[in-house]
Amino acid sequence: MKVAVVQFRASTDKKKNLAKILDYISAAAKKGAQLCAFPEFMMFYTTSNQSARQLAEQAETITGDFITQIARAARKNKIEVVGTIYEKSKKKDRVYDTAFVISKSGKITSTYRKIHLYDALGFRESNKLEPGHKITPPTKTTLGKLGMLICYDLRFPEMSRILASSGSEILVVPSAWVQGPHKEDHWLALNKTRAIENGCYVIAPGHLGNIYCGRSLVVDPYGKIILDMKHKSGIGIADISLELVKKTRLSLPLLKNRRTDIYSDLSL
Known part of the structure; x- marks a missing residue:
């Protein structure tokens, strides 16, 4: 089974980005992909001088026009799509x-x-975003059972483990990984580790450009990087095998060998 990973630079113009997204969906289907995965902030790039209220005004509901058009493209091209949006919340100056x-x-x-907002390394996503x-x-897809994370969630292994122990065979992580010292090293290490410790695939489409480093990845259950898009825009294709997930979890039964009967926080 084939997955398409899209790496591109989103502009501040939602309509222009949507046009690109629809074209990418069509192109991914023509390449034989069963699922097309997009990066975080695909809807549009929010600059540092855009206020929280201005961002909220451009956000949409999950059934808004942005998603509706993507859904039409998915149906037309007979392909599953994973992506992200800025979703309206009850607060006028915060979005999901x-x-x-x-x-x-x-x-x-x-x-x-x-759920994990990027309030670290000089950034405060909570100034504009509302946490889940x-x-x-996990949800069933053509590729297998899929668990969803977003970007900074990668740094919290509890979340990936919960998704894996709940049945996920694939973790998908739409991301906009901010550039900076050692950041690409962290990105590679975290994606490989989440795959190895859970015996699953990790599909991590990355936002390219603006302040983000790209490096969209697909990592197999043994931690082998089978797709690395480096700093090129476009579509990458990788093959996914659920049989490899089964074989890996049988030979390296990390989920089965957990000692959940004794795990707890330690009081000193």
């Missing part, structure tokens, strides 16, 4: 960073609101 899965029939089958409050259970 929301990932979604759309089926080949154009139905929204799963959504996830980013739950981990979304």
Whole structure:
């Protein structure tokens, strides 16, 4: 089975980005992909001088025009789509960073609101974003059972482990990984580690340009990078094998060997 990973630079213009996204969906289907995965902030790039209120005004609901057109393209091209939007919240000056899965029939089958906001290394996403409050259970796709994270979530292994122990065979991580010293090293190490420790694939489409480093990846259950798009825009294709997930988890049964009966925080 083939997955298409899209790496591109989103502009501040939502309509222009949507036109590119629809073209990428069509191109991915023509390449024989069953699923097309997009990076975080694909909807549009928000600059540092854009206010929280201005961002919220451009955000949409999960059933808004942006998602509706992507769903139509998914149905037309008979391909599943994973991506993100700025989703309106009840607060006028905060939005959710929301990932979604759309089926080949154009139905929204799963959504996830980013729970770990990037308040680190000089950034404060909480100045504009509202955190989600739950981990979304794995959802069935053509590729297998898929668990969703977004970007900074990668740094919290508990989340990936919960998704894996709940049945995820693939973790998909739409990201906009900020450039900086050692940041690409962290990105590579974290994606490889999440794959190795959970015996699953990690599909990590990365936002390219603006302040982000790109480096979209697909990592197999043994931690081998089978796709690295470096700093090139466009579509990358990788083959996914659920049989490899099964074989890996049988020979290296990390999920089975956990001692959940004794895990707890330690009081000194």
